[in-house]
Amino acid sequence: MASLDSVLDKDGVRLTVEDAVATVTLTNPDKRNAQSPALWRALAQAGRSLPGNVRFVVLRGEGKSFSAGLDRQAFTPEGFDGEPSFLDLARGSDKELDAVIAEYQEAFTWWRRSDVVTIAAVQGHAIGAGFQLALACDLRVVAQDVQFAMRETSLGLVPDLTGTHPLVSLVGYARALEICATGRFVHADEAERTGLANLVVPADELDGAVRDLASALLAAPRDAVIETKALLQAAGTRSYEDQRTAERAAQARRLRDLAGLAD
Numbered sequence: 001m002a003s004l005d006s007v008l009d010k011d012g013v014r015l016t017v018e019d020a021v022a023t024v025t026l027t028n029p030d031k032r033n034a035q036s037p038a039l040w041r042a043l044a045q046a047g048r049s050l051p052g053n054v055r056f057v058v059l060r061g062e063g064k065s066f067s068a069g070l071d072r073q074a075f076t077p078e079g080f081d082g083e084p085s086f087l088d089l090a091r092g093s094d095k096e097l098d099a100v101i102a103e104y105q106e107a108f109t110w111w112r113r114s115d116v117v118t119i120a121a122v123q124g125h126a127i128g129a130g131f132q133l134a135l136a137c138d139l140r141v142v143a144q145d146v147q148f149a150m151r152e153t154s155l156g157l158v159p160d161l162t163g164t165h166p167l168v169s170l171v172g173y174a175r176a177l178e179i180c181a182t183g184r185f186v187h188a189d190e191a192e193r194t195g196l197a198n199l200v201v202p203a204d205e206l207d208g209a210v211r212d213l214a215s216a217l218l219a220a221p222r223d224a225v226i227e228t229k230a231l232l233q234a235a236g237t238r239s240y241e242d243q244r245t246a247e248r249a250a251q252a253r254r255l256r257d258l259a260g261l262a263d
Contacts, residue, residue: 007049013042020055021214029063034071035129037083040107043133047110055222056214057111059137060121060207067130069151101160108162111136114230117217121210122146123203132163135170138229140196141210143203147185148196154183169236170195227254 008015012028024046026033050057061067071080079085089100111118120134123143128151134140150167152159159167159180168176171194179186191197201209217225227250235243 007051008042008046010045011038011042012036013039013046015046015049017051017054020053020218021058022050022054022056023058023060026059026061026067029061029065031071032063032065032068032125033061033130034068035133036071036074036080037104038080040104043107044110047106047113050116054116055225056217057116057118058121058210058214059111059118059133060210061123061130063124065124065130066120066122066126066146067133068125069128069130105160105162108132108136112138112233114226114233117225117229119210119213121206122148122197123206125149127151128159129161132159132161135163135166135196139198139213140191141199141201141206141213142188142191142197143206144188144200145203146188146191146197146200148187148191149183149185150180151183153180223257224254 004016004018006014006016007022009027012026012033014025014027016023016025024043026039028034028039073080074086077085077087079088089097092100117139118137119139119141120137121141122134124145125147126134127147127149131148131150134148150159150163164176164180167179171179175194186194186196188197188200192200199209199213231243231246231250234246238246
């Protein structure tokens with residue numbers, strides 16, 4: 001039996017590794033895995049702590065909700081212990097505020113690294129920052145009780161944790177604008193129909209479905225998956241001819257590698 005190694009466990013985030021599969025778990029179910037700057041730093045650290053043999057990362061939340069989004073304590077005058085409140089941050093210069101938000105975003109960016117495939121297992125509420133965290137992953141397997149919502153606009157803010165790009169890529173500009181501007185819930189059937197969800201399953205089958213998907217993905221050689229992911233990630237920004245060229249170059253690398261002729 002494979003060993004399950006705990007690599008990180010702090011500030012509401014636990015990282016465990018079992019062979020080539022890592023699992024990042026949000027571990028504050030009593031607060032529906034509400035997010036804070038400390039949690040974001042722990043998520044960024046989890047990305048930096050991945051062993052080199054990891055091929056797939058599963059993101060999940062303990063309890064009934066994946067993540068209810070930003071902890072509202074951030075908007076109180078006292079904020080979080082040891083942290084500047086968001087009200088204090090707003091009084092800083094544009095440069096200072098930009099740097100702080102960029103640091104927060106690091107928790108959401110590493111999930112699209114080309115050397116791993118990331119899967120979000122989402123149940124219950126995935127609201128605001130929780131929705132954006134699910135969107136940060138390559139794939140989403142969701143329970144039938146899932147409720148996605150982008151509530152930032154309703155609070156007078158904008159989604160700033162890297163969620164706008166993948167949302168538009170998945171559902172298109174018009175639907176993305178409507179989802180963000182209204183803050184409404186997106187349920188499982190719509191999520192599957194629009195491409196937000198790769199698979200919808202009953203809540204008690206969520207973990208098993210994610211394991212099955214990870215096993216299926218592990219069947220392909222790692223380098224082929226890495227090359228394919230890189231091709232697909234760049235396809236939206238390349239012309240048809242440029243993408244053809246990139247495909248040829250990638251395939252040449254794969255053929256040389258298979259023939260033992262790689263540099």
